[in-house]
Amino acid sequence: MNRTLVYATAGTGIAVPGQRPAPAPVVRDLRDRAGSGPHVLLFGPQDLVVITGLPGSGKSTLMRRAVAGRRVDSQDTRDRFAARLPRALPYTLYRPLVRLAHYTGLRRALRTGEGLVVHDCGTQPWVRAWLTRAARRRGGTLHLLLLDVPPDTAREGQRTRGRGVSRYAFRRHRRTTARLLDTVERGGLPAGCGAAVLLDRTAADALRRIAFTG
Template structure:
């Protein structure tokens, strides 16, 4: 994988540089750092970031804790629909409406030109392609934050939040996420991504800030 010394400062955070003409996407592996994980990820002002991983891996938890700016969580959209609809109505019935509302909100957010963190089914190639094009148009970069947790940990996360997925859906997510992770570990991140950050659960738990800034630096937050 492409590694550059001096990229991370473990006591503060990571300033993720723009990759306008980078020969290859940057891969930052923050797994197995034994308490030395950064507390912040800072991207350029026009960049976009997608958080992806297995259902129950901690994507929403990370977003709600660390993202103070613009964020779009498909689970929030689902929860708003669920609060207005009868409890007995299966999610499969209104799933298309949830997705339509989520992507409409994402389209509006992209028009602002500001940095946005997206929790979505980012393992879908068409979603990444859309976001990569949007980032390029605004002169920014698409960054992928990939949570690498075991299926057992993800299942436990689903139980804790009280929202599980079907066995079929979970197997499909496992296959897709495993292919994505394998490609990144082989040094072949998905097309359109300027960088990929690999996070295990301890590294994700250590993050306290995901932000976008002109200077691309971050100060210590103790």
């Protein structure tokens, strides 16, 4: 197998036409590769991919650069609202509208039955449960892409983009992400996930395409 290409299907990790992958959970750790990690991640045509990590870890940047198919990113929804509203208007005032629009768009994208990449902040377990059910109905697998980025790096990412979260919210994200990372590092997976890929900043920067076969 070309080392710059990873088949991220569950089971054997090799996409075989006409054969569904085995349901055994798979964890792929692509951290600490010193820039030699894969350039492409490929998933099955009905799979769902959830990208999660700390705010500022680079989830939206990765999605915009690498996702070749459908993607649903709550940050895109927030940016669309922000572009139409006065800059002085606090985000907390229109956040419910952003969330409503985001989940409405996610529901619409899921109905297509196509492979989909979703930005997940990691603090809404019900969203992952929703995606798990959707993946099962379509005969696909729910994959988790977890960005393992130090808190200081994530904070710097927030400052760079000019949008941060409160200290309380960031602590909540840190606790949730730490628990998730600990589970995956021990070879476990969140309920409903068939596979997980661990990425540090170097591995994420090396990725050029996240796509779906078929």
